[in-house]
Amino acid sequence: MKKTIIALILPLFMASCSTSQVITEEKTPEVDVLQLDWDELAKTSPWKASEQWTPIPEKVTPGVFTSAPSDAIVLFDGQDLSAWHKPTYDYGARMDQVASIIKAKSVAPEFSEALWEVKAGAMVVKPGSGAIETKQAFGDMQLHIEWLSPEDPGKKDQFYSNSGIFFMGLYEIQVLNSYENETYANGQAGSLYKQHIPLVNASKPPGEWQSYDIIFTAPKFDANNTLVSPAYVTAFHNNVLIQNHAELLGPCVYIGESYYVPHADKLPLLLQDHGDKVRFRNIWVREL
Numbered sequence: 419m420k421k422t423i424i425a426l427i428l429p430l431f432m433a434s435c436s437t438s439q440v441i442t443e444e445k446t447p448e449v450d451v452l453q454l455d456w457d458e459l460a461k462t463s464p465w466k467a468s469e470q471w472t473p474i475p476e477k478v479t480p481g482v483f484t485s486a487p488s489d490a491i492v493l494f495d496g497q498d499l500s501a502w503h504k505p506t507y508d509y510g511a512r513m514d515q516v517a518s519i520i521k522a523k524s525v526a527p528e529f530s531e532a533l534w535e536v537k538a539g540a541m542v543v544k545p546g547s548g549a550i551e552t553k554q555a556f557g558d559m560q561l562h563i564e565w566l567s568p569e570d571p572g573k574k575d576q577f578y579s580n581s582g583i584f585f586m587g588l589y590e591i592q593v594l595n596s597y598e599n600e601t602y603a604n605g606q607a608g609s610l611y612k613q614h615i616p617l618v619n620a621s622k623p624p625g626e627w628q629s630y631d632i633i634f635t636a637p638k639f640d641a642n643n644t645l646v647s648p649a650y651v652t653a654f655h656n657n658v659l660i661q662n663h664a665e666l667l668g669p670c671v672y673i674g675e676s677y678y679v680p681h682a683d684k685l686p687l688l689l690q691d692h693g694d695k696v697r698f699r700n701i702w703v704r705e706l
């Protein structure tokens with residue numbers, strides 16, 4: 419009752435002295451604190467109703483530091499390119515070409531040997547030899563990949579260690595030296611190319627190994643080829659969150675406004691040859 423009176427009087431009081439400052443005591447809401455009778459509750463154990471005991475998560479042996487966990491598909495362990503080949507059709511640089519590339523790849527997939535070099539436990543882009551893609555197709559995945567920009571002081575902007583990781587050959591997270599190398603923000607390392615700027619710049623200097631850990635959720639299309647859910651990317655660059663469940667608008671293209679083009683549930687992972695000798699190592703995937 420006391421509170422009600424204050425609530426009624428206070429506005430009148432404030433209105434009558436609008437030029438002077440009114441200091442009111444902040445009221446703490448009164449809450450009944452329920453005293454739990456544990457002995458009584460133990461008779462029925464009501465907490466058990468919200469416990470979920472199945473399914474039991476499968477046991478996985480974690481890798482040491484960044485090595486692959488026991489259930490990963492290893493795409494490159496430093497030895498050879500046996501999990502990769504060179505696709506006949508590269509990624510789509512122009513949005514108006516994407517549909518025809520997707521169609522060409524699905525109708526008559528053609529490929530040849532991956533020509534990138536393997537040196538000192540790393541695969542190295544061979545400039546001019548084209549992109550490489552995995553022989554295996556993937557949809558939703560967890561990806562770990564390490565990469566290195568070789569020191570090359572003469573280079574800058576988009577021409578300093580440019581490569582890219584294209585999920586399904588279409589959705590790119592940019593690989594670039596972004597350590598003191600200015601370029602457009604939605605094209606720097608860790609950007610979802612021309613769609614999402616990374617939350618922070620966690621780049622290491624050229625010459626140092628860096629890592630990406632990425633959760634990719636593939637877009638879903640229904641039987642009528644209508645988009646049901648878009649692609650999402652969560653990414654860590656050198657263990658720092660740079661993309662947090664970022665929604666893609668469609669393929670990551672160089673020219674044009676992106677929109678979805680229907681495609682298969684699973685497609686190969688592609689690494690870009692942009693003319694720079696970027697190195698990659700320790701690549702593994704967990705299908706989700």
Ligand code: MG
Nearest residue numbers: 580581582593
């Ligand atoms: Mg690129």
